[in-house]
Amino acid sequence: MTWPEERLSGSVSSPQALTLAELAELAGVSTATISKVINGRTEVAPDTRALIEGLIREHGYRRQRQRIRPSPLLELVFHELAGDYPIEIIKGVQEVARRNHVAVVISDCQGDHTPGRTWIEDVLSRRPTGVITVFCGLTESQRDQLAARQVPVVMLDPLDIPGPGIASVGAANWSGGLVATRHLLDLGHRRIAVITGPPDALSSRARVDGYRAALEMAGVPVDPELVRTGDFQIRAGLKQTKELMRLPDPPTAIFACNDGQALGAYWAAEELKLRIPHDLSVIGFDDMPAMHWAIPPLTTIRQPLTEMGQAAATMLLALAEGEPPTQNRVELGTELIVRGSTAPLRLP
Incomplete structure (x- = not known):
């Protein structure tokens, strides 16, 4: 309608x-x-x-003065509904929505990074209070149509740098990558590999930049052979770890840029008869609940996904009330969580 x-x-x-x-x-x-x-x-x-x-x-477009209020709905659209990542964000958004008596409509792009044409038609027919995009973006046409209807948008974990005036929420990915790599350096590791996320993803690029910065600060050259491209999927961690460990001079530690790829590294170690952390230290990024139960429990960088969902929903509701944000970009801190998958370098 x-x-x-x-x-x-x-x-x-x-x-x-x-x-x-x-x-x-x-x-x-x-x-x-x-x-x-x-x-x-x-x-x-x-x-x-x-x-x-x-x-x-x-x-710009000037509407007539008679007003129909937007529906008490928040549209939450994901790149993909898979794993714990969306669940943690949904928890945060729903907490704020409940307090404000607003419902949440959830959809996904089925692995794409832009919702399709039918999505924008459905959104406009529902007349929501606002839209939160998660690890995906909107086309210029979709942004124009939402702006014409005065539907505010907040980008959570944006795929790329948001345009001017677009509100966004993210995590301190660069410092997280820096801290993860420093942790491995402090344990004596120097052959430290990284398995990145998608090369075009802002969060992935920032984490790898943090990795490079930590090595450079420690005076350790970045070895291109140890920088492997992933896609935030378990299979990438499995494939890249197997290739890394078959190098003539394999790494003694791996920084997987998300927990899913860290799990893939675990599977590769099992196939190659390597013990974590005795033969290979592994650190992830996200701190997904399931990784508490990995054997050994995963050392990781906690990304505050629930809090990011809360921040995005709070910002969106303020925009819907006509309150200009104090800052267009909100970045929440990350934290090193040390568990059993990292250990000091074992000398030959």
Whole structure:
């Protein structure tokens, strides 16, 4: 179900914001066509849609004064609903939503990093209070359609650096990578490998930069053979660890840039008859609950996912009330959790 845009109120911040009729006159189309684009309807030619969206970006859109309040819903969209990562974030978002008597609608991009066209149509029909994207982003067209309806967006763990004026919440990934690598250095390790996340992911790049910085500060050269590309999946940890341990001079420690890849490193060690931590130290990143029960329990960097969900929901509700954020980027601290998977280097 869509809502005629004439019944909505509010305005985009542009001082030259145009009305529905003014946009129609400028674009040379009917007001019904303008309304279809703003409401996310599909029956508009791509060229016409692009023209109208460009005019809205340039001038803004001024709605009529009569207002229908948004639905008490928070839209929470994930890159993928798999593992403990989304569960911890959902806990944080739902805690804030319950306190504010708001429901949460959850969807995922099924492994893609941008929701599809049907997603934006569904969102616009629900008229939510706001949208939180998790490890994914929106197309320019989707952002324009949400802005035209005054639906605020907060990016949680954004895939890339958010554009100007876009609110986001993340973790201190660079310092987490630095602390993880320093922990291994302090244990005497010098052949320290890293299994990264996706190369285009902001969090992955920051963690690897922290790893490189720690080695450089310790005067240990970064060996390109020890830097292996992963994708935050268990299978990447398994594959890359097996390849690393078959090097002529294998690493004595591995920094896996998430707990899933650390679990893959455990599986590889089992296949190769290596003992953790006696033969190989492993440190992860996330502190997922299941890794408390690994054998041995995983040393990791705690990423405060539940608190990140709380922060994103709190920021979104403030934006929906018209409160400008004190800062567009909120970054929560990470923490080293030492357990049984890391140990001092054993000398030959």
